[in-house]
Amino acid sequence: MEPEVKMEIPAYKHRLRELREELEHVKASGQVERGERIEEEIEALARELTRAVGLGGRNRRAASDSERARLNVTRAIKTAVRLISEEDKSLAAFFTRTIKTGTFCAYQPDPRQPVLWDL
Numbered sequence: 001m002e003p004e005v006k007m008e009i010p011a012y013k014h015r016l017r018e019l020r021e022e023l024e025h026v027k028a029s030g031q032v033e034r035g036e037r038i039e040e041e042i043e044a045l046a047r048e049l050t051r052a053v054g055l056g057g058r059n060r061r062a063a064s065d066s067e068r069a070r071l072n073v074t075r076a077i078k079t080a081v082r083l084i085s086e087e088d089k090s091l092a093a094f095f096t097r098t099i100k101t102g103t104f105c106a107y108q109p110d111p112r113q114p115v116l117w118d119l
Contacts, residue, residue: 009049012045012048012049013049015043015045016045016046016049018070019041019042019045020042022038023035023038023039023042026038052060069105070101070102074101074102074105075102077099077101077105078101080100081096083096095114097110098110
């Protein structure tokens with residue numbers, strides 16, 4: 001398992017340049033094992049850069065705590081409705097129509113079709 005390394009994007013790019021230069025020297029001197037280790041580090045850094053960089057090479061912005069919470073709540077509601085659908089498709093369809101997710105989550109039944117809950 002690779003150690004987790006926290007570096008800023010420019011630091012990653014700088015380190016990649018250093019590693020590529022070192023790789024050229026190592027290959028020229030015939031140090032095969034050292035060259036393989038450098039190539040592995042280059043690949044790991046490239047994976048990290050790919051994860052950290054968005055479209056057009058721009059830094060990805062980390063989602064805020066509230067955005068992550070909103071997404072988790074939305075996922076949980078969708079999962080619950082999917083599980084309900086395995087037992088009662090019409091109830092799941094009802095919840096799909098009446099539960100709204102987004103910045104705020106809400107149960108909004110159609111006022112033209114009142115619901116009488118019998119629990």
